[in-house]
Amino acid sequence: MSKRYGRLQKAALDAGEMFYYTGVPCKRGHVDVRYASIGMCRTCVREQRKKWAADNPERYVEVERAKTARWVKKHNVRVNEYNARRRAERSRANVFNVPRSAFSPFYKDAQRKSLETGIQHVVDHYYPLRGETVSGLHVPWNLQVITEEENLRKKNKHPETFYKNGENQ
Numbered sequence: 001m002s003k004r005y006g007r008l009q010k011a012a013l014d015a016g017e018m019f020y021y022t023g024v025p026c027k028r029g030h031v032d033v034r035y036a037s038i039g040m041c042r043t044c045v046r047e048q049r050k051k052w053a054a055d056n057p058e059r060y061v062e063v064e065r066a067k068t069a070r071w072v073k074k075h076n077v078r079v080n081e082y083n084a085r086r087r088a089e090r091s092r093a094n095v096f097n098v099p100r101s102a103f104s105p106f107y108k109d110a111q112r113k114s115l116e117t118g119i120q121h122v123v124d125h126y127y128p129l130r131g132e133t134v135s136g137l138h139v140p141w142n143l144q145v146i147t148e149e150e151n152l153r154k155k156n157k158h159p160e161t162f163y164k165n166g167e168n169q
């Protein structure tokens with residue numbers, strides 16, 4: 001990198017720009033912007049990356065996978081979506097506008113039972129919010145603490161059928 005380009009590069013770095021442009025072809029003849037961080041032409045970087053990917057296919061997959069994982073972790077799209085849907089569902093189902101404090105004993109109870117027994121306990125809607133035949137409400141009197149295992153078997157079944165058939169045993 002010559003001193004002439006160094007000035008433009010430094011200006012770009014100072015301004016927090018990703019690229020700078022000299023208008024002068026790079027040593028491989030590309031007229032393209034250059035990365036402020038390394039002073040390298042964008043086309044050269046692209047070609048280098050492509051070559052590296054071709055030479056290191058397995059490593060390339062790994063790197064891409066890690067990139068995706070970081071992205072997912074950052075955006076957490078599905079988790080956020082899921083939580084938002086649950087919140088919306090609960091507020092819709094909370095037709096009596098019951099305060100949050102009325103629900104917390106159930107969650108505390110689930111936590112206590114989990115710790116005491118070493119078996120994961122969860123707060124379940126006795127009548128599921130999205131039941132197969134009936135839909136329950138997000139109200140304290142529709143809550144119960146059961147094991148996660150039972151909760152998974154119960155799913156969206158009608159509770160009376162589920163418990164009558166002894167499916168919880």
Ligand SMILES: [Zn+2]
Pocket residue numbers: 026027028029030041042043044045
């Ligand atoms: Zn180049």
